[in-house]
Amino acid sequence: MKLRGAATAVMGAAVVASTALAGTAAAAPPAPAEWSVTSLTRLTGNEYLSDLAATGSTSAWAVGGSWSAENRPLLYRWSGSWQQVPVPAQVDTALGHVAASSDTNVWAFGTRAQENPALKAFRWNGTAWRASVVESGDVWLRDADVLSPSNVWLAVSGGSGAEPLRRWDGGTWRRVAAPADNVHAMHFTSARSGWAVGDAGGLPRMLRWNGSAWKSVALPRIPVPEGATAALSDVLALSPTNVWAVGATTRLVGDDEEFRPIVLNWNGSAWRTVTTPDYRFDLSNLAPDGDGGFWVMGGVETLVHHRAGTWTAVPRPTLPETDGAFGRMVNVPGTKTMLGVGWATPWGAPEDDGSDGVFFAAR
DSSP states (O other): OOOOOOOOOOOEEEEOOOOOETTTEOOOOOOOEEEEEEEEEEOSSSSSEEEEEEEEEEEEEEEESSSSSSSEEEEEEESEEEEEOOOOOOSSSSOOEEEEEETEEEEEEEOOOOSOEEEEEEEESSOOOOEEEEEEEEEHHHEEEEEEETTEEEEESSSSSSSSSEOOOSSSSSEEOOOOEEEEEEEEETTEEEEEEEEEETTEEEHHHHHHHEEEEEOOOOOOTOOOEEEEEEEEEEEETEEEEEEEEEEEEEEEEEEEEEEEESSSOOOOEEOOOOSSOOEEEEOOOOSSSSEEEEETTTEEEEEEEEEEEEEEEOOTTTEEEEEEEEETTTTSEEEEEEEETTTTTTTTTTOOOEEEEEE
């Protein structure tokens, strides 16, 4: 959830679905904003940026690390442009996730995989960072959502317990049970209302938080081709009566994986399936667009926008003669600006100093 050497990649958008009313084509909504590369980290080493969180109209945080130095953390702050933030000694591991409820309640998370492995949390209270150990052992973070300084939720894999969730109550990290084998993503709208997607017994599972417990919610029938599996990867609540979940069915065809998107929408009383164009990729990384719609990642090379029934697919922004990836994206609150992070490696770059973290934006 997230300026130097900027390069812009301008992309054309192809509208692939529209609605019709009373036999007359309705006016299509405005084309989505265009994504571009805005800057690179340009540090010594193999850097990447993995997550970001926006806390206000002129404030966001981004985190990452280095493939050359496993426990080296990277931290950046945005106030119109991205600036690197010094990292104190207690932040002693690369950072994979960041979530926040305000600029005085920012949480970053990292996993130490070498000696004394552990999932660690680092909270910024506006003046200093404080570290805590979520859990020791081989524990990996899937998703995080921050509601307040004393209410933080994590979806994890591994660890010593079967519970897929961890919760911070202001003083202690506690395991929380949920009716799922795994929880992949969460989105809370308040302390008493939240959604989570996961799986149980190899089948997709939708969960809802009522303020005291997680309950399973019925899903519509999801068409699954013979020999395929189905999974939900992310969930986003635009309002109490407009919640979206995405994922894909996957099956092996020869040596290749074949994907078909899954899109579900909650209207306040039930989930229904939503038809997409004939995409051949999975969907993940939902983010509101600040204008009633949302963006979602399609596979690894495509960004997909949806608003008012219209789907628009565009290639991810790239730099010439580089390989790389688009990691996460968020909306800047109160605006239509989108921010994103990832990484890029120039062709022929040295192995030990090739990759840079990349900042993206759409306006």
